[in-house]
Amino acid sequence: MYRFVHVVPVGTSLLGNFQRDFAERVSIWGFSGWDRWAPDDRRQDLLCSRYGEVLADLSSYLSSRGFEVSAELSPLRRAFDLFGHPPGETLVMLYSTETCNSRLAREAIAGFLRGFGYHVNEASIRGVRSSDDFEEGLVEVLDKVVRLIVDWRARGARVFVNATPGYKAESSFLVLSSLLAGADVIYYMHESFRDIVILPSIPIEIRREYMELIKRFSEPREPREAEEIAGTPDRLRELVLRGIVKLDRNRYVVRRWARKLLESLGGV
Numbered sequence: 001m002y003r004f005v006h007v008v009p010v011g012t013s014l015l016g017n018f019q020r021d022f023a024e025r026v027s028i029w030g031f032s033g034w035d036r037w038a039p040d041d042r043r044q045d046l047l048c049s050r051y052g053e054v055l056a057d058l059s060s061y062l063s064s065r066g067f068e069v070s071a072e073l074s075p076l077r078r079a080f081d082l083f084g085h086p087p088g089e090t091l092v093m094l095y096s097t098e099t100c101n102s103r104l105a106r107e108a109i110a111g112f113l114r115g116f117g118y119h120v121n122e123a124s125i126r127g128v129r130s131s132d133d134f135e136e137g138l139v140e141v142l143d144k145v146v147r148l149i150v151d152w153r154a155r156g157a158r159v160f161v162n163a164t165p166g167y168k169a170e171s172s173f174l175v176l177s178s179l180l181a182g183a184d185v186i187y188y189m190h191e192s193f194r195d196i197v198i199l200p201s202i203p204i205e206i207r208r209e210y211m212e213l214i215k216r217f218s219e220p221r222e223p224r225e226a227e228e229i230a231g232t233p234d235r236l237r238e239l240v241l242r243g244i245v246k247l248d249r250n251r252y253v254v255r256r257w258a259r260k261l262l263e264s265l266g267g268v
Contacts, residue, residue, distance in 0.1 A: 002091040005152045008162040009171055010096035010106040013071035018061050039099045048100040058108040071165040072109055075189035078196045087117030095145055098124040138173055138257040147264040149181040164189040179204050180265060214258050220251035
């Protein structure tokens with residue numbers, strides 16, 4: 001049983017720092033700018049073909065340089081020290097997109113943490129290539145991360161969310177949904193003084209009226225029926241503007257992320 005759980009989104013800062021220190025090697029590989037590649041960059045496949053070789057070099061780099069060469073590890077180490085979380089009682093949940101460069105960074109970080117005795121779980125979520133992919137990515141965050149926060153809290157573990165790394169939109173969504181799921185602490189590495197700050201973690205919940213609307217829009221509704229459920233045409237437009245409901249083939253239906261959020265929190 002873990003007493004402490006740290007949820008950490010993984011970006012590609014490790015790759016950027018490796019390139020800063022070994023620019024010639026990265027150039028020879030043909031991977032320049034690999035920390036900024038789009039999910040559909042053709043070089044992702046080339047990186048996957050040399051995955052084992054590059055992972056070994058990244059792991060060696062981490063072992064020699066330590067926690068400070070990763071936006072995930074630097075605040076994590078400070079949190080371990082600040083809160084006094086011993087390796088044997090601490091689980092770190094790492095999740096990244098399924099792209100090869102992000103997965104590579106995640107696996108190197110996971111191996112590094114296991115070397116210190118920390119328990120580590122890893123998960124992949126969809127890489128964002130379009131607005132539709134973005135919503136699917138949010139659904140996967142809820143399914144693979146937030147649902148587990150609820151489970152760990154139910155088992156008595158304290159949950160800490162590292163909001164420093166990853167992409168801004170996804171990290172913001174993680175913070176909001178983690179608060180809804182009951183996370184105990186959300187921390188962030190402040191760039192100006194390179195130390196962690198604790199973000200306000202006031203418990204929040206979905207208003208009951210929105211919970212009921214999400215449930216009632218689980219089935220597609222004709223425009224007139226949708227207005228009746230919402231109460232007024234303006235209220236229906238507000239639900240669309242908030243991204244809770246969408247118009248699909250002239251019918252209104254709840255967005256998948258909203259339905260999944262309610263499921264993850266046990267509201268459906």
